[in-house]
Amino acid sequence: MSEERTGAPGPYVPTTRPRPAGAPRPAPARPDGVGAVVDCAVYVEGRREPPVDPMEALEAAVERGGFVWLGLFEPTEEELGAIAERYGLHPLAVEDAVYAHQRPKLERYDDDLFMVLKTATYLEHEELTATSEVVDTGEVMVFLGAHHVITVRHGQHGDLADLRRRLEDQRDLLCLGPSSVLYAVADLVVDSFVEVAEQVQDDVDELEASVFSPQRTDDIGRLYQLKRELMQLRRAVGPLELPLQKLSERQVDVVPDAMRSYFRDVLDHAIRVRDQVAGLDELLSSILQASLARTSMNDNEDMRKISAWAGIIAVPTAIAGIYGMNFEWMPELQWRWGYPMVWLVIVVACSLLYRGFKRNGWL
Incomplete structure (x- = not known):
């Protein structure tokens, strides 16, 4: 949801905002020797300029009429x-x-935009179990201004290095300004959702075949786990529609009409992926209901068999x-x-009972 915040931002002051329940600490888990800055470049007329220090890049971009x-x-x-x-x-955007651990959103702060996108990846596994992790999510935040675009990535996937190289080969797109980077990031994120959804579809098909197979299988735990994992993907995809709709329909200063x-x-x-x-x-809900119904039918079938054998055994037991x-006189x-x-x-009575139960499908 887009929300406009006005007023001069002023210097950033670290806050003591409480950490969300269950969320990891904000300190990054980067490998030793890896800094926060992954790449920094100034682009002028769609071309990448020589390397520049991140603290001096904005001045260089403004001076050359490009963006960083x-x-x-x-x-x-x-x-x-x-x-x-x-x-x-x-x-607030920096915080x-x-x-x-934000939901996808688009906010406006004066003339700048701040967008949050959830990333997703499919975790390969040999066999889906009741504890398998299927979908892993991360985040990409984008600060968009007239002469700058800053991408902040969280999570061990969603690397933007390949995207940067591909975008640098599309000069016409980069000439449209920093919003071209926001488009490329959003397009990459949505494409990853499509790939994850297709791979999850394979797991769903495998579970469906297992539930309706002639063999008895206990798939309820696996179905519930996959449904929980799919929920992560829904939380990443669902809220993204409104921010993209605003970018495609509303007039925004830092997003040209083109x-x-x-x-x-x-x-x-x-x-479509939503x-x-x-x-x-x-x-998955339908398959889960079918699995529960089949389990109930199997239990009823077992009870019929037990009852039938109990009835047959009752004859010799009674005699x-x-x-x-x-008693002396019998x-x-x-x-x-x-x-x-x-x-x-005993044999005749048991045989007749067995035949009757067999004919009625109890044995």
């Missing part, structure tokens, strides 16, 4: 705070970028119980063929 693209990876408050003072970033058609294309892809994910979730009461006790006759009655 600064890429950051899990910066600390101090690292992003220093950049915020140099680039005039709003403190969100440091703590991460870029609207690009954002409309991304919006169309986002709506519908695909919603369809997968509904299909043996009657003739085991040790029929056929002194008859020579009494014992064989009892066995014959």
